[in-house]
Amino acid sequence: MIFSHAPGRAITEGELGEKLREALAGIGRGGERWLVIVPDDTRTLPMPAIFAALAEGLAPRVRELAFLVALGTHPSMTEAQLLSHFGPGYPGRPPNVVVYQHAWDDPSSLAGLGVITGEEVGKMSRGLLRVGVEVEINRLVLEYDRLLIVNPVFPHEVIGFSGGHKYFFPGVSGPRMVNVSHWLGALITNPKINGHKWTPVREMVERAASLVPTPRLGLSLVLRGHELVGVFLGEVAEAWEAAADLSAQVNIRWVERPYDLVISVAPPMYRELWTAGKCMYKLEPVVADGGTLIIYAPHIKEISPTHGRWLLAVGYHVRDYFLAQWERFEGYPWAVLAHSTHVKGIGTYRDGVERPRIEVVLATGIPEAVCRRINLGYRDPATLDPGEYAGREDEGILVVPRAGEMLYRLADGTVPDIDRL
Numbered sequence: 001m002i003f004s005h006a007p008g009r010a011i012t013e014g015e016l017g018e019k020l021r022e023a024l025a026g027i028g029r030g031g032e033r034w035l036v037i038v039p040d041d042t043r044t045l046p047m048p049a050i051f052a053a054l055a056e057g058l059a060p061r062v063r064e065l066a067f068l069v070a071l072g073t074h075p076s077m078t079e080a081q082l083l084s085h086f087g088p089g090y091p092g093r094p095p096n097v098v099v100y101q102h103a104w105d106d107p108s109s110l111a112g113l114g115v116i117t118g119e120e121v122g123k124m125s126r127g128l129l130r131v132g133v134e135v136e137i138n139r140l141v142l143e144y145d146r147l148l149i150v151n152p153v154f155p156h157e158v159i160g161f162s163g164g165h166k167y168f169f170p171g172v173s174g175p176r177m178v179n180v181s182h183w184l185g186a187l188i189t190n191p192k193i194n195g196h197k198w199t200p201v202r203e204m205v206e207r208a209a210s211l212v213p214t215p216r217l218g219l220s221l222v223l224r225g226h227e228l229v230g231v232f233l234g235e236v237a238e239a240w241e242a243a244a245d246l247s248a249q250v251n252i253r254w255v256e257r258p259y260d261l262v263i264s265v266a267p268p269m270y271r272e273l274w275t276a277g278k279c280m281y282k283l284e285p286v287v288a289d290g291g292t293l294i295i296y297a298p299h300i301k302e303i304s305p306t307h308g309r310w311l312l313a314v315g316y317h318v319r320d321y322f323l324a325q326w327e328r329f330e331g332y333p334w335a336v337l338a339h340s341t342h343v344k345g346i347g348t349y350r351d352g353v354e355r356p357r358i359e360v361v362l363a364t365g366i367p368e369a370v371c372r373r374i375n376l377g378y379r380d381p382a383t384l385d386p387g388e389y390a391g392r393e394d395e396g397i398l399v400v401p402r403a404g405e406m407l408y409r410l411a412d413g414t415v416p417d418i419d420r421l
Contacts, residue, residue, distance in 0.1 A: 102171070
């Protein structure tokens with residue numbers, strides 16, 4: 001396995017390309033068809049450099065080199081977005097290099113692998129959930145000879161740390177695995193799962209991955225902002241675990257106190273509230289009880305092109321709001337319910353009264369009437385300049401530019417807990 005990490009110095013794209021070519025020099029034979037599973041452009045990674053290195057170094061030695069964008073349930077990328085994502089080598093790629101996008105809601109694109117039983121899920125979830133899961137995956141995963149999973153590793157609200165076999169499930173999986181895995185993460189709650197390595201959801205994903213027969217390698221990357229600081233290539237789980245250890249060092253920021261007001265600025269790569277919710281997930285642990293978190297994103301105009309209709313119907317609520325009325329909500333997509341609870345944050349629902357721990361406010365292009373309808377606060381983004389609040393930590397105010405990938409935690413190790421509310 002390769003490990004490259006230069007403390008205090010980023011790994012350049014040139015160095016990354018050189019190391020990839022060296023590592024893959026003895027891999028790939030003339031008759032093989034390779035499938036590379038990659039994230040979409042809502043994740044930070046040097047995708048153009050990786051694409052170029054593989055297209056130049058691996059494609060000439062194999063019969064076919066295909067890339068599958070692991071969209072999960074995200075919208076398909078446009079041709080312009082694909083060009084930006086893969087870089088200048090994309091338009092003139094060799095004829096044996098092809099690009100696909102995952103279609104989670106197209107049954108013809110999926111293949112069944114088996115079932116994880118309710119008993120197994122019950123054990124993995126420590127009794128939180130006891131439902132069987134049909135494991136489906138994009139059929140391309142089974143049709144190619146070798147797989148390479150390219151995965152940046154960041155703290156994550158559903159599974160603990162992203163990357164590894166998460167790019168199978170839910171990255172290129174069917175809807176059942178998406179829904180069950182996300183709801184299990186919501187039951188555990190974001191503060192208790194985010195930034196933890198071996199979680200019940202990770203166990204479920206690894207169990208599902210054991211059903212995939214295709215030989216594979218993992219290329220796990222660790223970034224600090226836009227700087228690449230770690231590269232791990234090897235067996236998927238081993239590479240991911242090493243990357244998660246490094247990511248815990250560089251992508252968790254410890255602060256001494258909670259803040260009454262947090263302004264979380266969404267980067268342009270989050271084009272909808274579905275993905276911009278990460279601006280809440282990564283900062284919920286450091287918002288004081290009764291405090292306010294503002295997601296500042298004037299460029300965001302919609303909740304989700306994929307799930308928006310469901311969220312307009314359900315709204316944003318704390319976990320216990322759904323659990324107390326499960327017969328009413330069980331038929332909705334569980335991933336939608338999970339997203340709803342993560343954005344709203346933890347809280348209680350007692351005697352018919354919902355009490356969120358904090359207030360979440362949208363300063364986005366989503367109209368005020370829609371924000372009220374979905375049970376979130378509203379602030380006209382034209383009336384808010386995050387720069388005016390910067391540097392005021394002593395006043396209990398925190399501004400986080402380009403939020404969504406760095407997890408914030410309290411230095412004393414405490415996390416918001418429903419049992420204490």
